[in-house]
Amino acid sequence: MSFILWMDVSDRLPTRDRIHKYDPEAVTTCVHCNSHLESHAHLLFECLFSRAIWTQLLNYCGTHWIGLCWNDFIAWASTHWRxxxxxxxxxxxxLGAAVYHIWRERNCCIFEGTxxxxxxxxxxxxxxxxxxxxxxNLKDHPLIALNWNVNAN
Ligand SMILES: [Zn+2]
Structure with missing residues (x-):
């Protein structure tokens, strides 16, 4: 997962906006909403499909949507999540699991039709x-254990 995250942070995942630069005939719309250009920011964070996922994940983290764009969110997380x-x-x-699974789901939609x-x-x-x-060991963090419904031992 961390490799995929690194690829995204490095802005290297072959999203449709990038592919279009090399193939002008390539489809550019997001496979989930079919209405926006598929960029890193849109696919992973701004699409309503991804945002619904993030909303659920942030609830588990005990926080809420902070209304940042993807680049600002990554900058904010790299400062605050040390x-x-x-x-x-x-x-x-x-963060790592969301990027991995959203990217994987995008590929399944495009290449497997699921x-x-x-x-x-x-x-x-x-x-x-x-x-x-x-x-x-979550013994000192019972709230995380509670939020994620795992044993705190
Ligand atoms: Zn979309």
């Missing part, structure tokens, strides 16, 4: 994070 406390680890897991709802994708992300958090 260290390895359980709270920060959970938020970093959210389409899942934002709720189902969010559930996959939440299950991934819960699995990862279950291996972390």
């Amino acid at each position: 260290g390895n406390t359980s709270v920060i680890v959970a938020k970093k897991l959210c 389409k899942r709802t934002s709720s189902i994708v969010a559930r996959s992300i939440i299950d991934t994070i819960r699995y990862r958090l279950s291996s972390i």
